[in-house]
Amino acid sequence: MxxxxxxxxxxxxxxxxxxxxxxxxxxxxxxxxxxxxxxxxxxxxxxxxxxxxxxxxxxxxxxxxxxxxxxxxxxxxxxxxxxxxxxxxxxxxxxxxxxxxxxxxxxxxxxxxxxxxxxxxxxxxxxxxxxxxxxxxxxxxxxxxxxxxxxxxxxxxxxxxxxxxxxxxxxxxxxxxxxxxxxxxxxxxxxxxxxxxxxxxxxxxxKATDELDDSVDGNPTISLVRFMPERLRLYGNKSLIGVILDDAGLARPESQDIDELAVEISPENLDQAGGDYVFYTSYGDPEATGETTALSGSQWAGLPAVKDDRAIRVEDDVWFLGLGPIGAEQIVDDLDEYLTN
The missing domain is CATH 3.40.50.1980 (Nitrogenase molybdenum iron protein domain)
Structure with missing residues (x-):
């Protein structure tokens, strides 16, 4: 070289x-x-x-x-x-x-x-x-x-x-x-x-992930949903946030507890996005990604996390585009806020 x-x-x-x-x-x-x-x-x-x-x-x-x-x-x-x-x-x-x-x-x-x-x-x-x-x-x-x-x-x-x-x-x-x-x-x-x-x-x-692990009650499953143009992804373990959740000892729904970046589903199968908590976002304009339409539909409304007010919109810039320690810090802070309060 x-x-x-x-x-x-x-x-x-x-x-x-x-x-x-x-x-x-x-x-x-x-x-x-x-x-x-x-x-x-x-x-x-x-x-x-x-x-x-x-x-x-x-x-x-x-x-x-x-x-x-x-x-x-x-x-x-x-x-x-x-x-x-x-x-x-x-x-x-x-x-x-x-x-x-x-x-x-x-x-x-x-x-x-x-x-x-x-x-x-x-x-x-x-x-x-x-x-x-x-x-x-x-x-x-x-x-x-x-x-x-x-x-x-x-x-x-x-x-x-x-x-x-x-x-x-x-x-x-x-x-x-x-x-x-x-x-x-x-x-x-x-x-x-x-x-x-x-x-x-x-x-x-x-140290921070260990502290988060200790502070979360029970063993809630965490679902990651990302709306993208022409596709809908449920993120697995081979992702920034998948790594973070594993480090903090946080469980995943069975369909997302996989050694892959993500699985892609159709909007008609949005009921597969279930978890005790659902963190969701869009890559781009929510109108263009289908997020707006999906959130107004019956399948989204029927998710237990949505009914329990545990479906939380997060910043795509941080959770899926951050890819470094500053972004990870903010994700830790977000998880601490939503899972321990």
Missing amino acids: NSSSRSTLAIAATALSFLLLTSACTSGTDNDRDESTGKKDVATGGKAFATADKETAELGSDAEPGVFPRTVKHANGTTEIAERPKRVVVLDTGELDDVLALGITPVGMVTTEGANAVPSYLADQVEGVDTVGTINELDLEAIATLEPDLILGSQLRADTLHDELESIAPTVFSIRPGFPWKENFILVGEALGMEDEATDVLNDYA
Whole structure:
């Protein structure tokens, strides 16, 4: 892989400390469960948090914390990073959340096609940051103009553009966004030379999920419903929020307790969305996604959670587009509010 000799100034960035919720979602190749905790791959060696995906957890750098130059192993090979990055471009909402959680404002970011071009919970932290296209359509010229010294993205989103991006600046790709969000955050931390800070953030998160687990009475099942254009999803364990629920020891309805991102159902089968609590949202305009129509129908009204006033609309930006520790913190706060009050 290409290496970068671009000159950068060392930056001192202090990681924000967050009380966060969640994570050990299941993976198709990772089904080891600690029977004493009910969580996957409980970490040791100073790491209090569990992991969701062994493959992603194996990525990163063997360099001493904060020491450059360093070689970073990532989804598309290895990348040499000569000096601590200062001008970072992020290609997804997860990487945006990640760098902000470490106290770094990127010089470039992408927008989404959700209700908000930039996730609402991060918008006030990125005022004035240049945009470099959308998640699905990157503007390589705009990226090059910013003269970044590090580009962060994922193989799933931008695999075919990796070589072009690497010709602009050192590029580090995770395998995929979503359920390996903690492992992806550690990878970002290692690319930035801030692995210790990232570990501290996730240790705080693990403490918060344990506290939530202790504070919820009983064993309520949590259903996740997302209305999308032309489809309706019930989210499973291989999702950001699925990982968070698993970390907090919260149960899922049988149809959603699966090692998949989600199952898709037709609006006519909305009765399959049942759970003691139903958290729902839309990716985009509720009129266009079918949410408005569904919520006025008899199947929605017949769900026990709706009858018991336990169907709660949440922010799509956070619960399904956040994909990082700041978003996870807010989800933890939301769950604490709705499940313990």
